[in-house]
Amino acid sequence: MFKRIYFFYLTYLTAMVYSQTLMMLWFFQNGVSYTWMLFYFLAIYVPVLPLAFFFKGRKFKSRFSLWLGIVSSAGGVLIANFITNQTYFIFLIAFVFALNTLFFWVIYSAMHFKYSHNEEHGFKSGAFFFLSPILSVFLAPLVGFIAEKLGYHFIFWSSMLFYLIPFSLVFYLPNFDFEFRAKAALFNTKHSLLVVFQGCIFMLTFYIIPIFTLFFISTPFKLGSFFGYLAVFAAFAALFNAKMSDKIKKRGHFFYIFTSLNALSFVPLVLSKSFLGWQIFSGLNNFTYGLANPFNLAMILDHNEHDIVDTMLGRQIYSSLGAVFIIVFLLIAYCLTSSLQTALLWSALVPLSYPVVAYYQRLYLKK
Numbered sequence: 028m029f030k031r032i033y034f035f036y037l038t039y040l041t042a043m044v045y046s047q048t049l050m051m052l053w054f055f056q057n058g059v060s061y062t063w064m065l066f067y068f069l070a071i072y073v074p075v076l077p078l079a080f081f082f083k084g085r086k087f088k089s090r091f092s093l094w095l096g097i098v099s100s101a102g103g104v105l106i107a108n109f110i111t112n113q114t115y116f117i118f119l120i121a122f123v124f125a126l127n128t129l130f131f132w133v134i135y136s137a138m139h140f141k142y143s144h145n146e147e148h149g150f151k152s153g154a155f156f157f158l159s160p161i162l163s164v165f166l167a168p169l170v171g172f173i174a175e176k177l178g179y180h181f182i183f184w185s186s187m188l189f190y191l192i193p194f195s196l197v198f199y200l201p202n203f204d205f206e207f208r209a210k211a212a213l214f215n216t217k218h219s220l221l222v223v224f225q226g227c228i229f230m231l232t233f234y235i236i237p238i239f240t241l242f243f244i245s246t247p248f249k250l251g252s253f254f255g256y257l258a259v260f261a262a263f264a265a266l267f268n269a270k271m272s273d274k275i276k277k278r279g280h281f282f283y284i285f286t287s288l289n290a291l292s293f294v295p296l297v298l299s300k301s302f303l304g305w306q307i308f309s310g311l312n313n314f315t316y317g318l319a320n321p322f323n324l325a326m327i328l329d330h331n332e333h334d335i336v337d338t339m340l341g342r343q344i345y346s347s348l349g350a351v352f353i354i355v356f357l358l359i360a361y362c363l364t365s366s367l368q369t370a371l372l373w374s375a376l377v378p379l380s381y382p383v384v385a386y387y388q389r390l391y392l393k394k
Contacts, residue, residue: 171251
Protein backbone atom coordinates (compact mmCIF):
# COMPACT_ATOMS: atom_id res chain seq x y z
CA MET A 28 0.00 0.00 0.00
CA PHE A 29 2.81 2.41 0.84
CA LYS A 30 4.20 2.14 -2.71
CA ARG A 31 0.82 3.23 -4.08
CA ILE A 32 0.67 6.16 -1.66
CA TYR A 33 4.22 7.19 -2.48
CA PHE A 34 3.61 7.06 -6.24
CA PHE A 35 0.60 9.33 -5.76
CA TYR A 36 2.87 11.71 -3.84
CA LEU A 37 5.37 11.65 -6.71
CA THR A 38 2.70 12.69 -9.22
CA TYR A 39 1.44 15.49 -6.98
CA LEU A 40 4.92 16.88 -6.36
CA THR A 41 5.63 16.77 -10.09
CA ALA A 42 2.61 18.98 -10.75
CA MET A 43 3.46 21.30 -7.86
CA VAL A 44 7.16 21.73 -8.71
CA TYR A 45 6.37 22.25 -12.41
CA SER A 46 3.68 24.86 -11.77
CA GLN A 47 5.02 26.76 -8.75
CA THR A 48 8.83 26.86 -9.02
CA LEU A 49 8.85 30.30 -10.67
CA MET A 50 5.79 31.72 -8.88
CA MET A 51 7.78 34.35 -6.96
CA LEU A 52 9.51 35.57 -10.11
CA TRP A 53 6.13 35.79 -11.83
CA PHE A 54 4.80 37.88 -8.92
CA PHE A 55 7.87 40.13 -8.98
CA GLN A 56 7.61 40.72 -12.72
CA ASN A 57 3.99 41.76 -12.23
CA GLY A 58 4.74 44.45 -9.67
CA VAL A 59 4.66 42.56 -6.37
CA SER A 60 7.42 43.95 -4.14
CA TYR A 61 9.62 41.92 -1.81
CA THR A 62 7.74 43.11 1.27
CA TRP A 63 4.35 42.31 -0.29
CA MET A 64 5.62 38.79 -0.97
CA LEU A 65 6.16 38.48 2.78
CA PHE A 66 2.56 39.60 3.34
CA TYR A 67 1.50 37.01 0.77
CA PHE A 68 3.10 34.25 2.84
CA LEU A 69 1.48 35.67 5.97
CA ALA A 70 -1.86 35.32 4.19
CA ILE A 71 -1.13 31.63 3.58
CA TYR A 72 -0.17 30.65 7.11
CA VAL A 73 -2.21 32.96 9.35
CA PRO A 74 -5.56 31.27 8.40
CA VAL A 75 -4.35 27.73 9.22
CA LEU A 76 -5.25 27.84 12.93
CA PRO A 77 -8.68 29.52 12.58
CA LEU A 78 -9.54 27.22 9.67
CA ALA A 79 -8.62 24.18 11.78
CA PHE A 80 -11.02 25.36 14.49
CA PHE A 81 -13.67 26.31 11.92
CA PHE A 82 -13.74 22.72 10.64
CA LYS A 83 -13.66 21.32 14.20
CA GLY A 84 -16.29 18.65 14.73
CA ARG A 85 -16.79 17.97 11.03
CA LYS A 86 -15.85 14.53 9.74
CA PHE A 87 -14.08 14.15 6.43
CA LYS A 88 -12.90 11.31 4.24
CA SER A 89 -9.20 11.19 3.49
CA ARG A 90 -9.86 10.90 -0.25
CA PHE A 91 -12.09 13.97 -0.23
CA SER A 92 -9.47 15.92 1.71
CA LEU A 93 -6.69 15.04 -0.73
CA TRP A 94 -8.96 15.76 -3.67
CA LEU A 95 -9.74 19.21 -2.23
CA GLY A 96 -6.03 19.77 -1.60
CA ILE A 97 -5.16 18.99 -5.22
CA VAL A 98 -7.98 21.21 -6.52
CA SER A 99 -6.85 24.11 -4.30
CA SER A 100 -3.23 23.75 -5.43
CA ALA A 101 -4.28 23.75 -9.09
CA GLY A 102 -6.75 26.58 -8.40
CA GLY A 103 -4.05 28.79 -6.92
CA VAL A 104 -1.92 28.25 -10.02
CA LEU A 105 -4.83 29.15 -12.31
CA ILE A 106 -5.54 32.34 -10.36
CA ALA A 107 -1.84 33.27 -10.66
CA ASN A 108 -2.30 33.03 -14.42
CA PHE A 109 -4.58 36.10 -14.28
CA ILE A 110 -2.52 38.25 -11.91
CA THR A 111 -1.28 40.61 -14.64
CA ASN A 112 -1.75 44.19 -13.37
CA GLN A 113 -3.97 42.87 -10.57
CA THR A 114 -1.50 42.29 -7.78
CA TYR A 115 -4.22 42.02 -5.11
CA PHE A 116 -4.89 38.55 -6.56
CA ILE A 117 -1.94 37.30 -4.50
CA PHE A 118 -4.15 37.31 -1.40
CA LEU A 119 -6.81 35.22 -3.09
CA ILE A 120 -4.07 32.81 -4.17
CA ALA A 121 -2.78 32.78 -0.58
CA PHE A 122 -6.17 31.80 0.84
CA VAL A 123 -6.55 28.98 -1.69
CA PHE A 124 -3.07 27.71 -0.79
CA ALA A 125 -4.03 27.90 2.91
CA LEU A 126 -6.75 25.35 2.17
CA ASN A 127 -4.14 23.22 0.41
CA THR A 128 -1.88 23.43 3.47
CA LEU A 129 -4.64 22.15 5.74
CA PHE A 130 -6.39 19.59 3.56
CA PHE A 131 -3.56 18.15 1.50
CA TRP A 132 -0.42 18.34 3.60
CA VAL A 133 -1.95 17.37 6.94
CA ILE A 134 -3.77 14.36 5.52
CA TYR A 135 -1.05 13.19 3.14
CA SER A 136 1.50 13.42 5.98
CA ALA A 137 -0.81 11.35 8.17
CA MET A 138 -1.34 8.77 5.42
CA HIS A 139 2.40 8.61 4.69
CA PHE A 140 3.16 7.54 8.27
CA LYS A 141 -0.06 5.68 8.99
CA TYR A 142 1.23 2.78 6.90
CA SER A 143 4.66 2.52 8.49
CA HIS A 144 6.12 1.09 11.71
CA ASN A 145 7.76 2.99 14.57
CA GLU A 146 11.19 1.65 13.63
CA GLU A 147 10.78 3.24 10.18
CA HIS A 148 10.25 6.82 11.36
CA GLY A 149 13.69 7.92 10.18
CA PHE A 150 13.49 6.16 6.83
CA LYS A 151 9.93 7.30 6.07
CA SER A 152 10.81 10.87 7.12
CA GLY A 153 13.71 10.79 4.69
CA ALA A 154 11.43 9.42 1.96
CA PHE A 155 8.96 12.22 2.67
CA PHE A 156 11.56 14.87 1.82
CA PHE A 157 13.43 12.94 -0.86
CA LEU A 158 11.23 13.43 -3.93
CA SER A 159 10.94 17.21 -4.02
CA PRO A 160 14.68 17.95 -4.45
CA ILE A 161 15.11 15.06 -6.90
CA LEU A 162 12.29 16.44 -9.06
CA SER A 163 13.59 20.01 -8.74
CA VAL A 164 17.03 19.02 -10.05
CA PHE A 165 15.46 18.24 -13.43
CA LEU A 166 12.19 20.17 -13.48
CA ALA A 167 13.34 23.58 -12.19
CA PRO A 168 15.76 24.29 -15.10
CA LEU A 169 13.23 22.82 -17.55
CA VAL A 170 10.47 25.10 -16.25
CA GLY A 171 12.81 28.09 -16.55
CA PHE A 172 13.58 27.15 -20.16
CA ILE A 173 9.88 26.71 -21.00
CA ALA A 174 9.00 30.04 -19.37
CA GLU A 175 11.56 31.85 -21.54
CA LYS A 176 10.51 30.09 -24.76
CA LEU A 177 6.74 29.70 -24.33
CA GLY A 178 5.86 32.01 -21.43
CA TYR A 179 4.46 31.62 -17.95
CA HIS A 180 0.89 31.24 -19.18
CA PHE A 181 1.86 28.05 -21.00
CA ILE A 182 3.31 26.65 -17.76
CA PHE A 183 0.20 27.50 -15.74
CA TRP A 184 -2.24 26.03 -18.25
CA SER A 185 -0.18 22.94 -19.09
CA SER A 186 0.29 22.18 -15.40
CA MET A 187 -3.41 21.31 -15.24
CA LEU A 188 -2.57 18.16 -17.21
CA PHE A 189 -0.07 17.20 -14.51
CA TYR A 190 -2.61 17.84 -11.76
CA LEU A 191 -5.08 15.47 -13.44
CA ILE A 192 -2.81 12.51 -12.64
CA PRO A 193 -2.85 12.74 -8.80
CA PHE A 194 -6.49 13.84 -9.02
CA SER A 195 -7.28 10.49 -10.68
CA LEU A 196 -5.05 8.46 -8.38
CA VAL A 197 -6.82 9.72 -5.24
CA PHE A 198 -9.54 7.13 -5.80
CA TYR A 199 -7.00 4.29 -5.44
CA LEU A 200 -5.75 5.46 -2.04
CA PRO A 201 -6.92 4.28 1.39
CA ASN A 202 -10.10 6.03 2.52
CA PHE A 203 -10.38 6.65 6.25
CA ASP A 204 -12.50 9.00 8.36
CA PHE A 205 -10.88 11.82 10.29
CA GLU A 206 -11.82 14.92 12.18
CA PHE A 207 -9.86 18.12 12.69
CA ARG A 208 -9.46 18.12 16.48
CA ALA A 209 -7.50 21.33 16.73
CA LYS A 210 -7.64 21.62 20.52
CA ALA A 211 -6.39 18.06 21.03
CA ALA A 212 -3.71 18.59 18.39
CA LEU A 213 -2.46 21.73 20.10
CA PHE A 214 -2.34 20.28 23.62
CA ASN A 215 -1.02 16.84 22.67
CA THR A 216 1.93 18.05 20.60
CA LYS A 217 5.09 17.54 22.61
CA HIS A 218 8.04 19.91 22.16
CA SER A 219 5.69 22.35 20.42
CA LEU A 220 8.22 25.20 20.71
CA LEU A 221 10.70 23.16 18.68
CA VAL A 222 8.05 22.64 15.99
CA VAL A 223 7.59 26.43 15.89
CA PHE A 224 11.34 26.72 15.28
CA GLN A 225 11.02 24.18 12.47
CA GLY A 226 8.38 26.36 10.82
CA CYS A 227 10.69 29.36 11.05
CA ILE A 228 13.59 27.50 9.45
CA PHE A 229 11.35 26.02 6.74
CA MET A 230 10.10 29.50 5.83
CA LEU A 231 13.63 30.90 5.72
CA THR A 232 14.95 28.05 3.57
CA PHE A 233 12.14 27.54 1.08
CA TYR A 234 10.61 31.01 0.73
CA ILE A 235 12.71 33.82 2.22
CA ILE A 236 15.98 32.76 0.58
CA PRO A 237 14.30 32.40 -2.87
CA ILE A 238 12.84 35.91 -2.44
CA PHE A 239 16.30 37.32 -1.72
CA THR A 240 17.67 35.37 -4.68
CA LEU A 241 15.61 37.73 -6.86
CA PHE A 242 18.14 40.43 -5.92
CA PHE A 243 20.65 38.55 -8.07
CA ILE A 244 18.60 36.71 -10.74
CA SER A 245 15.68 38.07 -12.76
CA THR A 246 15.36 35.65 -15.71
CA PRO A 247 13.37 32.38 -15.62
CA PHE A 248 16.01 29.97 -16.93
CA LYS A 249 18.76 31.27 -14.66
CA LEU A 250 16.45 31.17 -11.63
CA GLY A 251 15.20 27.68 -12.50
CA SER A 252 18.78 26.50 -12.96
CA PHE A 253 19.71 28.01 -9.60
CA PHE A 254 16.88 26.14 -7.87
CA GLY A 255 17.95 22.95 -9.63
CA TYR A 256 21.50 23.54 -8.40
CA LEU A 257 20.25 23.95 -4.82
CA ALA A 258 18.16 20.78 -5.05
CA VAL A 259 21.22 18.67 -5.86
CA PHE A 260 22.61 19.27 -2.37
CA ALA A 261 19.53 17.98 -0.56
CA ALA A 262 18.52 15.11 -2.82
CA PHE A 263 20.35 12.10 -1.34
CA ALA A 264 21.30 13.44 2.09
CA ALA A 265 17.78 13.15 3.53
CA LEU A 266 17.12 9.52 2.64
CA PHE A 267 20.60 8.16 3.40
CA ASN A 268 21.03 9.76 6.82
CA ALA A 269 17.51 9.02 8.00
CA LYS A 270 17.90 5.35 7.04
CA MET A 271 21.17 5.19 8.95
CA SER A 272 19.51 6.61 12.07
CA ASP A 273 16.94 3.79 12.03
CA LYS A 274 19.72 1.20 11.91
CA ILE A 275 21.99 2.72 14.55
CA LYS A 276 19.16 3.85 16.87
CA LYS A 277 21.09 6.99 17.83
CA ARG A 278 18.74 9.53 16.31
CA GLY A 279 19.67 12.13 18.95
CA HIS A 280 23.26 12.27 17.70
CA PHE A 281 22.11 12.92 14.14
CA PHE A 282 19.56 15.48 15.30
CA TYR A 283 22.01 17.67 17.20
CA ILE A 284 24.85 17.41 14.69
CA PHE A 285 22.76 18.22 11.62
CA THR A 286 20.53 20.89 13.16
CA SER A 287 23.65 22.65 14.48
CA LEU A 288 25.33 22.49 11.07
CA ASN A 289 22.19 23.83 9.43
CA ALA A 290 21.95 26.67 11.96
CA LEU A 291 25.59 27.64 11.40
CA SER A 292 25.13 27.57 7.61
CA PHE A 293 22.80 30.58 7.83
CA VAL A 294 25.61 32.82 9.14
CA PRO A 295 27.81 33.03 6.00
CA LEU A 296 24.67 33.02 3.84
CA VAL A 297 23.10 36.12 5.38
CA LEU A 298 26.49 37.86 5.34
CA SER A 299 26.96 37.24 1.60
CA LYS A 300 27.25 40.39 -0.50
CA SER A 301 28.02 38.84 -3.90
CA PHE A 302 26.11 36.39 -6.05
CA LEU A 303 29.03 33.95 -5.94
CA GLY A 304 28.91 33.90 -2.15
CA TRP A 305 25.12 33.59 -2.22
CA GLN A 306 25.40 30.60 -4.58
CA ILE A 307 28.01 28.81 -2.49
CA PHE A 308 26.36 29.31 0.88
CA SER A 309 22.81 28.73 -0.41
CA GLY A 310 24.03 25.34 -1.59
CA LEU A 311 25.62 24.66 1.79
CA ASN A 312 22.43 25.74 3.55
CA ASN A 313 20.28 23.43 1.41
CA PHE A 314 22.69 20.56 1.98
CA THR A 315 22.61 20.89 5.75
CA TYR A 316 18.83 21.43 5.72
CA GLY A 317 18.48 18.23 3.71
CA LEU A 318 20.52 16.43 6.38
CA ALA A 319 18.54 17.85 9.30
CA ASN A 320 14.97 17.94 8.02
CA PRO A 321 14.12 14.20 8.29
CA PHE A 322 15.23 14.27 11.92
CA ASN A 323 12.99 17.25 12.62
CA LEU A 324 9.99 15.26 11.44
CA ALA A 325 11.17 12.03 13.06
CA MET A 326 11.46 13.94 16.35
CA ILE A 327 7.74 14.77 16.20
CA LEU A 328 6.83 11.15 15.45
CA ASP A 329 9.14 9.76 18.13
CA HIS A 330 7.59 11.91 20.87
CA ASN A 331 3.91 11.88 19.91
CA GLU A 332 1.93 8.69 20.39
CA HIS A 333 -1.55 10.04 19.69
CA ASP A 334 -3.72 9.75 16.58
CA ILE A 335 -1.55 10.36 13.51
CA VAL A 336 -3.96 12.95 12.07
CA ASP A 337 -3.87 14.90 15.36
CA THR A 338 -0.08 14.65 15.35
CA MET A 339 0.22 16.01 11.82
CA LEU A 340 -2.40 18.69 12.43
CA GLY A 341 -0.49 19.82 15.52
CA ARG A 342 2.72 19.82 13.51
CA GLN A 343 1.13 21.94 10.78
CA ILE A 344 -0.39 24.44 13.21
CA TYR A 345 2.80 25.01 15.19
CA SER A 346 4.90 25.05 12.01
CA SER A 347 2.54 27.67 10.54
CA LEU A 348 2.89 29.75 13.71
CA GLY A 349 6.65 29.57 13.22
CA ALA A 350 6.30 30.72 9.61
CA VAL A 351 4.15 33.65 10.75
CA PHE A 352 6.62 34.53 13.51
CA ILE A 353 9.67 34.71 11.24
CA ILE A 354 7.82 36.80 8.64
CA VAL A 355 6.62 39.27 11.28
CA PHE A 356 10.14 39.32 12.73
CA LEU A 357 11.57 40.16 9.31
CA LEU A 358 8.98 42.88 8.70
CA ILE A 359 9.63 44.50 12.09
CA ALA A 360 13.40 44.34 11.56
CA TYR A 361 12.93 45.88 8.11
CA CYS A 362 10.81 48.71 9.51
CA LEU A 363 13.47 49.44 12.15
CA THR A 364 16.50 49.23 9.87
CA SER A 365 15.07 50.05 6.40
CA SER A 366 17.27 47.25 5.08
CA LEU A 367 16.04 43.82 3.99
CA GLN A 368 19.62 42.54 4.14
CA THR A 369 19.94 43.60 7.79
CA ALA A 370 16.54 42.09 8.56
CA LEU A 371 17.71 38.80 7.06
CA LEU A 372 20.87 38.99 9.16
CA TRP A 373 18.85 39.32 12.37
CA SER A 374 16.62 36.41 11.33
CA ALA A 375 19.66 34.09 11.47
CA LEU A 376 19.37 34.24 15.26
CA VAL A 377 16.28 32.02 15.06
CA PRO A 378 17.86 28.89 13.51
CA LEU A 379 20.92 29.42 15.72
CA SER A 380 18.66 29.17 18.77
CA TYR A 381 16.95 25.95 17.65
CA PRO A 382 19.51 23.28 18.74
CA VAL A 383 20.20 25.28 21.92
CA VAL A 384 16.52 25.24 22.92
CA ALA A 385 16.32 21.52 22.03
CA TYR A 386 19.26 20.86 24.34
CA TYR A 387 17.70 22.74 27.26
CA GLN A 388 14.47 20.80 26.69
CA ARG A 389 16.60 17.63 27.03
CA LEU A 390 15.41 16.30 23.67
CA TYR A 391 16.81 12.79 23.11
CA LEU A 392 18.87 13.24 26.29
CA LYS A 393 18.55 11.21 29.46
CA LYS A 394 16.94 13.13 32.27
